[in-house]
Amino acid sequence: MKPAPFDYHAPSTIEEAVGLLAELGEDAKAIAGGQSLVPMLALRLAAFDHLVDLRRVAGLRGVERRDGSLWIGAGTTQAAIQRSAEVAEAVPLLARATPLIGHFQIRNRGTVGGSIAHADAAAEYPAVALALDARLEAFSPRGHRTIPAARFFTGLWSTDLADDELLTGITFPARGPRSGFAVEEYARRHGDFAIAGAAVAIGLDAGARIRHCGIGLFGLGPTALRASAAESAVTGSAAAEVPPDDVGRTAMAELRSVPSDLHGSADYRRRVGAAMVARAWQKALREASDG
Incomplete structure (x- = not known):
């Protein structure tokens, strides 16, 4: 099968991306690596009039130490996380979960934010976020907010994100002694x-x-x-x-x-x-x- 027809949008900034989501409403869906969404679209388990591609959006990728924590941009690929020595040192649970995700071709395109926002019940990253009390950063036309992992996952493939909100980054506490x-x-x-x-x-x-x-x-x-x-x-x-x-x-x-x-x-x-x-x-x- 093939996906239902849709309009394609490729914003270059976070502000432009959330502006499109706000303007297009529930008929729009953000797509990152597409490793979960594209198969659902192809099987017509989901259909949207508009897809907002996040691959060109600046500011959604990277790994940074911030005040005793590790910030990872939502658009950072799972392969980049697997290769990161900083992730392995500061957040070993995330590093150890990553090789279990699909196959290397999937990890080359799949993103940490895409996996967490998709909220699949069998996915590794959401469980890691819960175990580590991660903080999830969201942005919308109303501004920034931080959502504790404990409040983020609300049900089957559903999260606390509003239709016009975008997951921009995840902050994990860095590894402590003992x-x-x-x-x-x-x-x-x-x-x-x-x-x-x-x-x-x-x-x-x-x-x-x-x-x-x-x-x-x-x-x-x-x-x-x-x-x-x-x-x-x-x-x-x-x-x-x-x-x-x-x-x-x-x-x-x-x-x-x-x-x-x-x-x-x-x-x-x-x-x-x-x-x-x-x-x-x-x-x-x-x-x-x-x-």
Whole structure:
């Protein structure tokens, strides 16, 4: 199949891009790398009268250290993130999740902002953003605003972004001392969407107690989720006394609606999800303990 007809727009500035989105309204859609949107258009699962191409927009790409955090422009490709030594050092969870995204051809064009704004339930980046308490920067004709990751993902392929808003950048906290990170997922084949996965960040205090932790889940609901109850249950505990399997079971117990499809039943996804959380927890904790 081929996409329905549409008008193509190629703005060169952020202001021009959001101006077009505001003018054209709900009939317009921003497109970055197109690795998620183009297949949906080709299969006619989505149709828009106007596409606003962001590839030429200045100011949407780059990696910068800012006040103890790392800012990444929304238009930065996943391949650039994978190659970045600065990302690997400051935000290792993001760097480790990137090779799991599709294949290298997809990562060459796919962008960090496109993946997060698309909000696919099985995508890695939204779960990483949740686990790390990322801050998402949006711009519209009304000006700038910052959205915490916890409030950004609202449902299946939906976010807190308004129709005339553009995701311009993501700020991740830089890695602190005695911290560990891991991402684990299960897919039928490498590059397939994950049946279930977990992104885990752990910080320990001087007494080897869990100072803070973040557990992001993907493939286990209508959107990426945060395992808040599991995090609360272990925060303040001695790291050595927390059984990883218990963390996995607690994370799954708080899920209200787990998808069931041809790839696996809800019960199967819960079992796989618990195992992914436990594995990621063990790896992240080992790294944090090693200092």
